Each structure stands twice: as structure tokens, then as C-alpha cells.
Amino acid sequence: MNAALTTASIASASELAELELAARQIRFKLVEMSHAAGTPHLGSAMSCVDILVAAYWRVLKLHADQPNDPNRDRFILSKGHAATALYATLATRGFFPTEWLDTFAKHRSPLAEQPAPGCAPGVELATGSLGHGLPVGVGMALAARIQKRDYRVFVVMSDGECNEGTVWEAAMFAPGQKLEKLCVVIDYNKWQATGRSNEIMALPSLVEKWRAFGWNASEVDGHDLGALIRAISRVPDGSGKPVAIIAHTVKGKGVSFMEDDNNWHYRIPKAEEVAAAKKELGLA
Amino acid sequence: MRNAFAKAITALAKQDERIVLLSGDIGNRLFDDFKAACPERFFNCGVAEANMIGMAAGMAMSGLRPVCYTITPFVTYRCLEQIRVDVCYHHVPVMIVGTGAGLSYASLGATHHSCEEMGMLRLLPDMTVLAPADSHEVSAALKAALQQAKPVFMRIGKKGEPQVHQAEPAFQIGKAIVLREGKDACLLSTGTMLPEAMAAAEALGADGISTQVVSFHTVKPLDDALLADVFQRCQVVATVEEHSVLGGLGGSVAEWLADHPTVRAKLLRFGTRDEFLHETCEQEEAREHFGLTASAIADRVKSALA
Numbered sequence: 001m002n003a004a005l006t007t008a009s010i011a012s013a014s015e016l017a018e019l020e021l022a023a024r025q026i027r028f029k030l031v032e033m034s035h036a037a038g039t040p041h042l043g044s045a046m047s048c049v050d051i052l053v054a055a056y057w058r059v060l061k062l063h064a065d066q067p068n069d070p071n072r073d074r075f076i077l078s079k080g081h082a083a084t085a086l087y088a089t090l091a092t093r094g095f096f097p098t099e100w101l102d103t104f105a106k107h108r109s110p111l112a113e114q115p116a117p118g119c120a121p122g123v124e125l126a127t128g129s130l131g132h133g134l135p136v137g138v139g140m141a142l143a144a145r146i147q148k149r150d151y152r153v154f155v156v157m158s159d160g161e162c163n164e165g166t167v168w169e170a171a172m173f174a175p176g177q178k179l180e181k182l183c184v185v186i187d188y189n190k191w192q193a194t195g196r197s198n199e200i201m202a203l204p205s206l207v208e209k210w211r212a213f214g215w216n217a218s219e220v221d222g223h224d225l226g227a228l229i230r231a232i233s234r235v236p237d238g239s240g241k242p243v244a245i246i247a248h249t250v251k252g253k254g255v256s257f258m259e260d261d262n263n264w265h266y267r268i269p270k271a272e273e274v275a276a277a278k279k280e281l282g283l284a
Numbered sequence: 285m286r287n288a289f290a291k292a293i294t295a296l297a298k299q300d301e302r303i304v305l306l307s308g309d310i311g312n313r314l315f316d317d318f319k320a321a322c323p324e325r326f327f328n329c330g331v332a333e334a335n336m337i338g339m340a341a342g343m344a345m346s347g348l349r350p351v352c353y354t355i356t357p358f359v360t361y362r363c364l365e366q367i368r369v370d371v372c373y374h375h376v377p378v379m380i381v382g383t384g385a386g387l388s389y390a391s392l393g394a395t396h397h398s399c400e401e402m403g404m405l406r407l408l409p410d411m412t413v414l415a416p417a418d419s420h421e422v423s424a425a426l427k428a429a430l431q432q433a434k435p436v437f438m439r440i441g442k443k444g445e446p447q448v449h450q451a452e453p454a455f456q457i458g459k460a461i462v463l464r465e466g467k468d469a470c471l472l473s474t475g476t477m478l479p480e481a482m483a484a485a486e487a488l489g490a491d492g493i494s495t496q497v498v499s500f501h502t503v504k505p506l507d508d509a510l511l512a513d514v515f516q517r518c519q520v521v522a523t524v525e526e527h528s529v530l531g532g533l534g535g536s537v538a539e540w541l542a543d544h545p546t547v548r549a550k551l552l553r554f555g556t557r558d559e560f561l562h563e564t565c566e567q568e569e570a571r572e573h574f575g576l577t578a579s580a581i582a583d584r585v586k587s588a589l590a
Contacts, residue, residue: 070346070347117373117374117375124345125345125374126369126373126374129365129369132338132366132369132370134338135334135335135336135337135338135339135341135342135366135370136338136339136341136342136345136370137342138335138338138339138342139338139339139340139341139342139343139344139345139346139350140342140343140345140346141342142304142327142339142342142343143342143343143345143346143347143348144346145324146304146324146325146343146348147346147347147348165334166334166335166338166366169330169332169334169335170335170338170339172330172332173329173330173332173335173339177327
């Protein structure tokens with residue numbers, strides 16, 4: 001594949017249709033992977049697919065054949081429990097064979113339920129314990145400055161992840177360093193493992209929190225690919241501030257019986273549900 | 285020791301532009317020379333140690349050699365999971381330096397004591413654990429640590445500790461330094477307890493007990509060859525540390541002994557007990573409380589030999 005990805009211009013209608021199809025195909029892959037491997041976190045993976053598609057198809061300066069290029073943009077999926085979304089995205093973009101996805105979570109597969117260090121080309125960080133991606137991403141952004149490289153660092157976190165204190169330690173540190181090539185995208189699907197994220201902790205207003213911490217924070221429909229591309233590709237935006245994008249999403253997005261139903265944090269789809277999902281995603 | 289660290293890290297950073305110093309809002313003026321020489325490679329990370337370790341890991345993944353520095357409990361207990369996941373699991377060369385280790389800050393209370401951290405950190409796969417004895421060993425250990433591309437933890441004292449070495453010793457990680465030969469007893473000292481161990485050996489020698497003293501500066505990996513030698517030759521081998529007898533040098537050697545049941549010597553462990561120190565006191569009194577003085581060490585070794 002041609003993985004020479006360039007900074008996005010605004011995508012045309014036909015390009016958006018192509019990306020939207022890719023997102024539906026990835027979503028179905030996630031359903032299949034969860035079913036085949038018997039692994040949970042399907043709802044969490046489904047909710048961040050459009051963010052990954054926008055980033056990997058239109059924004060990131062990354063070459064699949066040079067996954068360790070020191071000048072590449074860094075993308076960290078800090079919500080490691082959504083690993084299937086990252087694996088399926090990377091495979092589709094040519095970082096590794098799509099056949100690897102069929103081995104997901106099986107004995108000796110490179111693709112564990114949550115990513116291990118260096119497990120597959122394109123995976124920047126072993127995640128799974130929440131609240132690690134942003135501090136590491138800040139370190140990578142500082143390294144770029146020290147080494148005079150001009151790559152950007154993107155960190156995708158979940159809303160539940162914002163419970164972790166390290167998120168706010170890093171959130172306070174990065175603007176102090178004027179790390180304008182750092183971007184956080186929050187997959188704000190309003191659920192965490194066992195309840196409503198806005199109720200378990202006083203999360204609202206998330207955008208105001210990031211703004212108050214010194215970030216250029218904005219809100220976007222996390223399933224509008226055009227809006228996501230516009231939001232993510234403005235990094236750095238010249239303000240001297242890191243960028244925070246609060247992406248409003250729906251957990252389980254794309255399959256009606258999974259959408260906004262938190263049982264799908266842990267539930268595993270049965271064969272008939274896989275077939276129903278395929279139909280709903282327009283792929284049957 | 286902290287001044288020796290500041291001097292050595294500054295000299296090394298001038299030669300190696302990968303070295304970055306991260307401080308957890310500590311060392312007022314201590315790093316002025318570093319900041320003047322390498323301003324773009326010094327970060328005061330604030331009172332946010334978990335973030336400091338994560339950032340250091342991100343830097344190390346990008347080819348830098350970060351060194352994180354603050355008071356020992358905060359750069360170890362506070363951020364243990366970041367050390368485990370971001371540093372050790374990714375096997376990246378982050379160096380963690382804990383100042384005021386053990387009972388150095390006895391008077392500040394147990395929040396500032398660190399008598400468990402070597403045990404915690406040595407359990408982490410890939411971690412090296414160093415406890416140099418004086419400022420000469422601090423400089424030597426720092427150089428050796430930065431030469432290996434692995435996670436390293438080093439605990440040091442604060443300032444004004446007595447010197448044992450006349451100059452920087454030849455230093456190899458995992459290879460203990462013999463300071464005094466002996467055949468009856470052997471004191472394996474780690475960290476700043478070395479002067480007490482030397483004095484204890486002196487006292488034992490005066491009583492006709494030939495006592496070897498070793499600066500056992502590397503708690504992980506253990507110097508297997510030296511342990512095999514002294515446990516075979518001596519009647520008593522004692523570990524001496526300003527750390528709990530659980531999990532640190534004494535704990536490590538006890539585990540080693542379990543794997544080497546045929547050796548001759550008996551093991552004694554000098555360290556802090558399994559308790560918090562609630563007394564208000566200075567370091568010397570704290571050492572007395574835990575039997576970590578030359579005379580207490582000499583007395584117990586003598587009884588064990590009797």
C-alpha cells in the first residue's frame with residue numbers, strides 16, 4: 001500500500017465516503033476479533049475507530065515501511081483495552097499483514113489483548129494500565145525538542161482514564177513547556193467499566209478542565225470524520241499550547257444493539273450477533 | 285554524596301548530549317552548573333514523580349538517557365508502577381537516583397525514610413539496584429550505570445558522609461569491592477553503612493577476629509563469585525544496610541543462601557526491623573535504635589562466632 005501519509009487537506013466527499021467505508025470495515029473486524037478470541041472491551045474499541053481512521057488515513061506523517069523512522073509522528077493509544085482498534089488500523093494501513101489479526105489473543109500471537117512493548121510494527125507503547133500514555137507522550141515531545149526533530153505526538157485516551165492522577169500531572173506539565181506539537185484526543189463515550197464516567201467522578205466540563213490547564217481545547221463529534229481530520233490536523237496550531245480534542249463518541253458505535261450499552265464493555269458477541277453486526281455495518 | 289552526584293552528572297552531560305536530568309523539585313541550587321552547561325536538558329518536573337518517570341521513559345524510547353532525581357521514597361514508592369511498566373517492561377535506559385536514602389532524613393519522619401525501596405525495585409525484572417558507599421563510589425557508579433543501556437536505580441545519602449575510598453575506585457556493576465581482607469567473619473556492607481562496617485571490623489580485629497569488609501554496592505545483580513567465596517571461607521557472613529532486613533541486601537543474600545545450602549558460613553543480617561520508626565531522632569540515633577552501629581555489629585558477630 002501507499003502509506004506515505006501527508007498532512008490532511010480537508011477531505012472531499014468521495015474521500016470521506018472511502019474513509020467511512022474503511023471505518024465500517026474496521027468495526028466489523030473488531031466484532032469478529034472479539035468473537036473469535038472471546039475477548040472483552042468491544043464497546044471501547046468501537047467508540048474510537050473514527051479517531052484512528054482520521055489520524056492514520058489523513059493526518060499522521062508515518063510510513064508503514066519505516067515504522068521506526070526517528071522523525072515519524074508518534075501515535076499512542078493510551079486506552080490499551082481498545083487494542084483491537086489499533087491492530088486493525090495498523091494492519092489495514094500495511095504496517096503488518098492482516099492475517100495477524102486472525103491470531104489475535106491466541107497463544108504466541110504478536111497481538112495480545114493489550115499491546116506488549118514492540119509487539120508489532122507501528123505500536124509505540126505497551127498500554128493497558130491507564131494513565132501512562134500522556135506522560136510518555138510528553139517525554140517523546142520533549143525529546144523531539146532536545147533532538148531538534150519536528151515530529152508530533154498524539155495520545156488517545158478514554159474518559160475513564162481521566163480518573164488517573166498522572167493524566168493531570170502531565171496535563172499541567174506540558175503547557176508549562178509550551179509543547180505545541182503534542183495533542184490529546186479524548187474518546188469521550190460517557191462510560192467507564194462499571195458506570196457513567198460523568199457520575200463516578202466530576203468529569204464535566206472536560207473541555208473546560210483542559211482549557212484551564214493551559215491547553216487549546218475544543219470539542220468535536222468523534223464520529224464525524226471530516227471534523228476529526230480538521231481538528232487533529234491543526235497540530236501545531238501556532239498558539240504555543242498543546243492541543244486537546246474532546247471527541248464526543250458513542251460506546252459500541254456502529255452496531256445498534258451495542259451502542260451506548262455498557263454491557264458491551266465485557267460482553268462477547270455470539271455468532272448470530274456477528275452476522276447482525278455485519279448487516280448493520282452494510283457489509284453483508 | 286548529592287554534591288558528588290551533581291558534579292559527576294554535569295561532567296558526563298557535557299560529554300554526552302543524550303543525558304537529560306529530571307528533578308522532582310529538589311536540589312535548590314544543586315544543579316546550577318548543570319543548568320548553565322546544558323539548559324535545554326534540565327527539567328524541574330515539579331512535585332509529580334509519576335509523570336516524571338513516564339516522561340523519562342518517553343525520552344529514553346526516543347534515544348535519550350534521562351536521569352530522574354529526588355528524595356528516595358518519592359522517586360520509588362510513589363511511582364512504582366510507572367517504573368515497572370514504562371521503564372522496566374519497555375526495557376529502556378532510565379536511571380533513577382534516590383537521594384537521602386535509608387535513614388538519612390531520619391529527623392523528617394517516616395514519610396522521608398526509605399528502608400523498603402531496594403526490596404521493591406529489585407523485584408522488577410531488568411532493574412539494576414546500586415547503593416554506593418561514599419561520594420567516590422557515587423561518581424564511579426553513575427558512570428558505570430550510564431554505560432549500560434538498562435534501567436538502573438541508585439540510592440545515595442545526602443551530604444557530608446565520611447569518605448572511605450581515597451579516590452574513585454575501579455567500579456564494575458555486580459562486582460563488589462573488597463576493602464579489608466579477613467578469614468573469620470565477613471561484613472557485606474551496602475550504601476552508607478560502610479564506615480560503620482569498617483569500624484566494626486577494626487573492633488573485631490582487636491579481639492583477634494579476622495574480619496573482611498566488602499562494599500557490596502550492587503544489590504542486584506548479586507556478586508555470586510564473591511558470595512560463594514566468603515560463605516565458604518568464613519564462619520560468619522553479615523549483611524549491613526540502612527534498609528529493612530526484608531528484601532534488601534540481607535533478603536537477597538538469604539535467598540542466595542537458600543540456593544547454596546552446602547556453604548559453611550552462618551548469615552547475620554543487620555538492617556532496620558519490620559517497623560516504622562516513630563521516634564523523633566537524627567540519623568545516628570536511628571541507627572542505634574536498629575542496632576546499626578559499629579559496636580552493635582561487632583558484638584553480634586562476636587556472639588555468633590562464640
